[in-house]
Amino acid sequence: MQTPLELAFKDIEPSEDIKALVAEKVAHLETFFDGITSCHVYIRAPHQSQRKGNLYEVTIELRVPGDELVVRRDQDDTAEHQHLKVAVRDAFAAMAQELKRWKAQIKGDVKTHGGPLQGKVVEIHHDEGYGQIIATDHRLIYFHKNSVVDGNFEDLQPRDTVELVVKTGESEIGPQASTVRPISSLQYDPHPKRSGQ
Structure with missing residues (x-):
């Protein structure tokens, strides 16, 4: 990446485990596309859900040439998202799909060049x-x-x-x-x- 990963925690104590997991997941995204310019990850424990306790919210903002891809995982109130590692894993899985979709879209624009x-x-x-x-x-x-x-x-x-x-x-x-x-x-x-x- 052109700029280092930015990771922010809100209403939650930063964890070395989670930092390592996020870095590993970002490196995995770069195996799909090595032109990622920056990645911002925001992790927070938002509101208390009356049904399921505290649900983690994970937002990933990925900049690629000429575009920005954003995934936010909080709406689906999944019970598993009480576990931060699962919430992180699911958010990055969704971003991997976004990145693949974006790459497929631009593929039509990536041409072999006859000239310089x-x-x-x-x-x-x-x-x-x-x-x-x-x-x-x-x-x-x-x-x-x-x-x-x-x-x-x-x-x-x-x-x-x-x-x-x-x-x-x-x-x-x-x-x-x-x-x-x-x-x-x-x-x-x-x-x-x-x-x-």
């Missing part, structure tokens, strides 16, 4: 000499100012369109561009044709 990979600058830090690009294959790609060719890093702005070449083998910070070339928006094709069409 393109993308748009989503983040630029002129003072620190780096930025990030969301590519047409939905990956978030890091780039350093030294990778910019046929243009000036200082001139790049968010939403600018670029062609890029991604290094083979991921760095510690994820996919990284070896070359970034600014192009005009008229040349930008967010939906390249599939090969063979």
